[in-house]
Structure formats: structure tokens, C-alpha cells
Amino acid sequence: MIPKRVLGKTGQTVTCIGLGGEGVLRTFGREPEARNLIARALDLGITYMESARAYSGSESYYGRALGERRKEVFLASKAHERTAKGAWTQLQQTLENMRTEWLDLWQVHDVRTSRDLERIFGPGGAIEAFDRAKREGKVRFVGVTGHENPDILLQALDLYDFDTVLMPVNPAEPAWGSFPEKVLPEAESRGLGIVGMKVLCRGFGLQLPGLQNPVPWLRYALAQGVSTMVIGCDDPWQLEQNVAACSEKPMSVQECRQLEEAVAPWARKLMYYKP
Numbered sequence: 001m002i003p004k005r006v007l008g009k010t011g012q013t014v015t016c017i018g019l020g021g022e023g024v025l026r027t028f029g030r031e032p033e034a035r036n037l038i039a040r041a042l043d044l045g046i047t048y049m050e051s052a053r054a055y056s057g058s059e060s061y062y063g064r065a066l067g068e069r070r071k072e073v074f075l076a077s078k079a080h081e082r083t084a085k086g087a088w089t090q091l092q093q094t095l096e097n098m099r100t101e102w103l104d105l106w107q108v109h110d111v112r113t114s115r116d117l118e119r120i121f122g123p124g125g126a127i128e129a130f131d132r133a134k135r136e137g138k139v140r141f142v143g144v145t146g147h148e149n150p151d152i153l154l155q156a157l158d159l160y161d162f163d164t165v166l167m168p169v170n171p172a173e174p175a176w177g178s179f180p181e182k183v184l185p186e187a188e189s190r191g192l193g194i195v196g197m198k199v200l201c202r203g204f205g206l207q208l209p210g211l212q213n214p215v216p217w218l219r220y221a222l223a224q225g226v227s228t229m230v231i232g233c234d235d236p237w238q239l240e241q242n243v244a245a246c247s248e249k250p251m252s253v254q255e256c257r258q259l260e261e262a263v264a265p266w267a268r269k270l271m272y273y274k275p
């Protein structure tokens with residue numbers, strides 16, 4: 001059984017690992033492979049599944065593969081449009097693609113600049129669509145994601161009462177005082193559901209000497225207080241490896257520091273955000 005955790009103030013219990021919308025799902029024309037991956041995730045008991053309007057055919061793969069099993073999962077997607085009108089249109093596309101009447105979680109995608117904040121939270125901004133969707137029951141919860149600048153993500157948390165936050169969580173980040181140091185404590189204090197991404201440093205972490213196994217990377221992320229973590233996979237074998245790693249205990253504080261020190265020489269190359 002995959003360990004489960006509560007997704008912050010949503011009160012929802014989800015598996016500590018989820019299926020991300022990257023990997024083979026961020027393609028077009030690979031229906032058999034995508035369907036096999038999603039089916040395997042369901043059979044393994046994964047309950048958190050995520051996509052984005054920007055992820056090629058990912059949403060449609062989910063829609064065709066989930067079918068009657070839709071209610072078995074906490075289904076999330078994201079919209080990158082910055083206007084209310086544009087975001088609302090993307091929501092309609094997402095619901096149609098995923099063949100569902102509602103999303104469990106809809107997220108403002110990749111907030112990275114001051115200009116993004118102005119457009120999203122200003123008059124006619126995307127947040128109006130997110131708030132409307134929640135009030136009308138088209139989405140149960142609203143989240144925000146940040147890939148690049150932790151300071152911008154912190155500002156976003158002050159501008160709307162979000163339910164969740166998605167951010168990079170990996171041992172390369174602390175070398176630059178990034179997301180785990182700046183955003184994670186604030187997210188915890190607000191009771192947000194914390195979703196970790198780039199846990200494997202976009203897969204590049206597995207190329208480091210002595211760290212080709214996902215186990216230390218996932219044990220590290222699980223020790224950081226995340227509710228769940230999303231990882232894109234190319235095939236069921238990768239998924240099974242990641243799920244197996246979740247059966248291991250989260251790292252101790254000492255183990256986390258040791259891994260951070262081991263990764264530090266490569267940290268800048270591994271991080272998405274480069275100050």
C-alpha cells in the first residue's frame with residue numbers, strides 16, 4: 001500500500017506520490033503507452049493525478065483512460081492564461097478533454113514574474129475565473145504553482161486564499177536558498193496542501209554519481225513535509241520504481257543534510273531557478 005497524507009486544509013487524503021502530466025503523457029499520438037501508464041497507476045493505488053492545459057495531449061489521455069474510474073482519483077489540472085476570459089475558456093477545454101464535470105484541483109500555472117502577478121490578480125485577471133469556478137462547483141479547490149522564483153510565489157500566496165501550492169522540492173534547492181527554505185514554511189503556516197515537483201530534478205538528478213536510484217530523492221522529498229509529489233514517467237517501469245521508493249522511511253534531518261551536501265556541487269545546473 002502506498003502511504004497516504006492529508007492535502008493540507010483541503011482535508012482530502014491522497015497517496016504521497018501522484019502521477020504527473022509530463023513524461024509520456026506530455027505527447028501526442030501515444031495513446032497505448034499513455035493508457036497503460038495511467039492504468040498501472042490506478043492499479044497500484046495512486047489517487048492523485050495531475051495534468052495541465054499546456055501539456056500537449058496529457059488531459060485527453062486522462063479523459064480517455066480514466067473512464068468509470070474517474071471517482072477513484074483526486075484529479076488536478078492547471079491553466080496558464082492570465083486573463084479571466086482566457087482562463088475560463090481553458091477550464092472548459094480541460095473539463096471536456098478530461099471527460100469530467102468537475103476538477104478536484106485547478107491551479108494557476110507557473111507564476112514567475114511581477115508582470116504575472118499584475119495580470120493574474122488585477123482587474124479582469126485569471127484569479128476571477130478560478131474564484132468563480134470554485135463558487136460554481138466546477139472545481140473543488142484552487143491552487144498555485146511556481147517553477148522559477150520563490151519570492152514571486154510567496155507574493156502570490158498573499159493575494160488569494162489558495163488551498164494548495166506546488167513547488168520544486170529536491171536537495172539541490174537549499175544550495176541557493178530557494179523554494180523549500182522560503183516558501184515551504186509559509187505554506188505550512190497557512191495550512192496549504194503542499195505538492196512537490198522536480199523531485200528528481202527533472203530526471204537529471206539520476207545522472208549524478210551514486211544517485212542513479214530514485215530512493216534517496218523521494219525519501220528526501222517525503223521528509224520535507226509535502227502532502228504528495230508528482231513525477232512524470234515514461235513507462236510503467238519507472239512508475240513502479242518510484243512507488244517502491246515510497247515504501248522507504250523519509251530521511252532523517254542528518255540524512256537530508258548529507259544529501260544536500262553531496263548534491264551541492266551540481267546544484268546550480270540541476271535547479272530550474274537560477275538566481
